Amino acid sequence: MSISFADRSAVGIEDVPAAPNAVEAILVLDDEPGMRTFIERTLASKFARVETAADADEARALAKNTRFDLMIADIRLPGAVSGLELARELRDRYQVDLDVIFITGYLDVYDEIDALRDTSADVLRKPFHAEQLLAVIKRAQERRRVAREQFLLHRECEQRPSAKRIVGESASLKDIWRTIHRIAPMPSTVLIKGETGTGKELVARALHDLSGRRGSYVPVNCGAISADLIEGELFGHLKGAFTGAHQARNGLFSHADGGTLFLDEIGEMPLALQAKLLRVLEERRYRPVGGSQEIPVNARVITATNRDLAAEVLAGRFRKDLYYRINVVDLKLPPLRERKGDIEHLARYFLNVLSAELGVPTPELTAWDLQQLTRYDWPGNCRELRNVIERSLLLGNPVAQYVCESTVQNAEESATGSPASSLEAVQRSHIMNALAVAGGNKTVAARALGVSRKTVERKLKEWSDDGSVDMPH
Known part of the structure; x- marks a missing residue:
């Protein structure tokens, strides 16, 4: 999406x-x-x-x-x-x-x-x-x-028809957009599910912009903040609450008061903090680190994950009560391979936007470009498509050239009997290629893939345990 x-x-x-x-x-x-x-x-x-x-x-x-x-x-x-x-x-x-x-x-x-x-x-x-x-x-x-950037974004959204902010004509996309319009004004929590790169944060932004809430939209990636810091980031702290806390600071819940707090990669949140988040959602109050009094807050919480949280609950890695609390409204975003009719719309949109940003002429998409774009399964979804378009503009090469590189590699794996057609195999190939290009640097590879380093490490650990890859060092 x-x-x-x-x-x-x-x-x-x-x-x-x-x-x-x-x-x-x-x-x-x-x-x-x-x-x-x-x-x-x-x-x-x-x-x-x-x-x-x-x-x-x-x-x-x-x-x-x-x-x-x-x-x-x-x-x-x-x-x-x-x-x-x-x-x-x-x-x-x-x-x-x-x-x-x-x-x-x-x-x-x-x-x-x-x-x-x-x-x-x-x-x-x-x-x-x-x-x-x-x-x-x-x-x-x-x-x-x-605040200035958020103000301009709100002003822009008020001036432009909502339909102009949608790229794609597939039935699944239209269904999701109708749901967004229906639930945006509601205060209920929303869980956005989907693979990496399907547009989960863009959906969260749309929900906030159409909600009528006057407070700020505050996004936070739960997988990008270490476990010992995330509580202070969310709830703030008083001076002296811990070593290095020289001044009191507000947390992200405070900044989102009257607006929306978007918790991306909610599945990465530590179990101990999950219990505190559940209490905030139930009581609409939070306590800063080192504080003894609770502070009321009116922030709508939207969460997102690329994990199967139901399976995480069964495995004991996610609280069942929190799962049911955040899953009041469930929005599942389809991967790009399931709505290939939108690929051409997205590609032309990215070409127009990125060529303007980069200051280069906007090239035409040839029939060969479109053929290769629609044949590829896009394991990285819309984010991967955007990166391919940007790379082609930067280097001045046809878009299809970069798509073919991945397509040929998948075909070679299929010829050797490896299950390249499965999503897991494609995902593994994609991550290992990114690591190779990054010289084994997991942080650089994660940035190129648009995911957290923790996600890359988790996938490598899973593949190492089943013997399908050698764990990079």
């Missing part, structure tokens, strides 16, 4: 209303004169405008007349209003997209939890160095860049 979004460059910046961009104007709010001076001197030469305020009234007056991108605010202020309350007030009254970095000199974990529940992602404890302050501002700039 391939659902494609139009080139973002089609949306002109001048036509887009205000949305988060770079950090240029900063408001510093602290009742300590020395702290205000330190922050102002640190930032004055690096940003277009830095203003300081000693209390809430001064901050209100400045925010009323100036559009600030970022506020650095002490959590505890003299008077009845805290820095947290003032930040929310300024967003509501003057600037909805104001980023905030909270600073505090008190070891009060409840202040820190309240800050984490805010849309800010960082809390700095006093005293701190200039380098620490600049580092958290850099993270704020990155958040604004991502």
Whole structure:
């Protein structure tokens, strides 16, 4: 399956209303004169405008007349209003997209939890160095860049008919698209199943874009994050929760609040974390690492896998209760070999998009090209087809040349009696070829195949156990 979004460059910046961009104007709010001076001197030469305020009234007056991108605010202020309350007030009254970095000199974990529940992602404890302050501002700039891209994508999706984002005319694709339209506005969890490269993330994006949810779309590849880090990535952590946790940070659930969290390769998630994810889905609350209080969250969760999760449950590698919880709606994407009528549509689409990106002329697909494209089984599905098209554009050779290389190899295996026609044999051949090209480097091969290194290692282990391949070192 391939659902494609139009080139973002089609949306002109001048036509887009205000949305988060770079950090240029900063408001510093602290009742300590020395702290205000330190922050102002640190930032004055690096940003277009830095203003300081000693209390809430001064901050209100400045925010009323100036559009600030970022506020650095002490959590505890003299008077009845805290820095947290003032930040929310300024967003509501003057600037909805104001980023905030909270600073505090008190070891009060409840202040820190309240800050984490805010849309800010960082809390700095006093005293701190200039380098620490600049580092958290850099993270704020990155958040604004991502928010800008998401804003443009949402704007683009609103302006363009949904049908233009679909490539293919097969009956199975149309059925899936009708299902996407039906379930997109619902809050239910969705499990997207399909082989690698069938377009699972594109379907997840389409579900979010058509959902009407105003929060962010946040994707995460569960197979690309180590088991000891993934809990903190999902739920965030408080300062000091573990070695190296110098500041509190929000997790991906926080960033997806009001939007969609896409958990790709959910089958790679460690069993211990599966239990915590199940609790979040049931209770709609999560607890940051090192925290004692739970934080409510309103994020729709969409998951995807290329594994047979039912078999994983029987093997004890996936929790049965979590499987039933995420499998409320089941979307199975067909492999490209089962919808060969869409190959020509996809190939022409990739040729047009990639030739524009690469700045090269768009070549014509010959009858021979199309014949070879439709004869090949595409074990890597749409992603492999895209890579073949891109390679042909980069090297200036016919598309069919690269398809023939794989087709001939499969025919040779069949002539020697090996089961090249089976999916497992094709998959094995494809992975071993990628490893050969990468000189045995599993990370490089995985990147070329569009899968995680863990997936490559798992397949090699399976084949090594049954004696079908020698395990690369």
